[in-house]
Amino acid sequence: MAGRDKFGDCACFNLRRAARLVTQAYDQVLAPSKLKATQFTLLAVLAPAGKGIAISALAEKLGMDRTTLTRNLAVVERAGLVSLRPGEDPRTKLVSLTANGRKALEEAVPLWREAQSEAIDRLGDEWGDFLKMTRRIAAI
Amino acid sequence: MAGRDKFGDCACFNLRRAARLVTQAYDQVLAPSKLKATQFTLLAVLAPAGKGIAISALAEKLGMDRTTLTRNLAVVERAGLVSLRPGEDPRTKLVSLTANGRKALEEAVPLWREAQSEAIDRLGDEWGDFLKMTRRIAAI
DNA sequence: AATATATAAGTGTATATACACCTATAGAGA
DNA sequence: TCTCTATAGGTGTATATACACTTATATATT
Structure with missing residues (x-):
């Protein structure tokens, strides 16, 4: 059975x-900012969101997964980087950056x-293909 | 600062x-086998290893990361799928499949x-590039 | 032999991930 | 209005991940 x-x-x-x-x-590389990659991504996605975004929409x-996001949000909320408040529909919670969160993001950028840059350099010619492929996988 | x-x-x-x-x-897809993807990989890598492989070598x-592997091994050991015994150098531990582990693997294959197949189909022409790219990243 | 260094592995702690299940509320239909 | 269903979100549990630190043993140096 082994072999083929x-x-x-x-x-x-x-x-x-690879991940x-x-x-x-x-x-x-992010260590001096005290942010892990996942947390950086979270803050970066929230930065443009004006008055907040619901958890499911963010997920x-x-x-x-929504429940994964809930746990990840708890970490950055505990650190004072994001805040959660109820939306107009009281079932929803809107997530938004705090001032501290915005500052942390700016320092981490x-x-x-x-x-x-290092990642792009390493992938060289294949960088475009890399983006296309990972996005294609996400488009399932 | 945002924009570029x-x-x-x-x-x-x-x-x-993507991961x-x-x-x-x-x-x-693996659910009926009771194995998660990581556990399947672990068993599959161990299958050809004759008399066992040391933890660091396996990692x-x-x-x-070696410490990640230690935790992952604990899960499959608890399930009776792998066994650990000291190597000739008593600092090392040799990991090998149990009979149950081999059976679980065969059922999961x-x-x-x-x-x-589904993954390969989805990636289509890009399958070869996918493998090359992920391996290139691992070759750092 | 005694000491110093290198190697193999485990533990404490924290984050990341997601399924199964639960609660609360909005909106639809009778 | 009352009930049913759909939607938003949280919790229990388990695995996956890895850094900092520790323990134990082998090997090299003196």
């Missing part, structure tokens, strides 16, 4: 491994730029 | 999102094949 099944070609394994390694690289935008 | 920085192009975000979605797809092979 090349587990080393597993799409899931290869993708997860692990890239996350470690970003986390290392959709991030391609993230140069570090992110650095990590991002 | 396209956070939606973040390599880390795009990669993590989340693909993992969910694999986990769903290296998987591109995974057809499900994995299904998930893998």
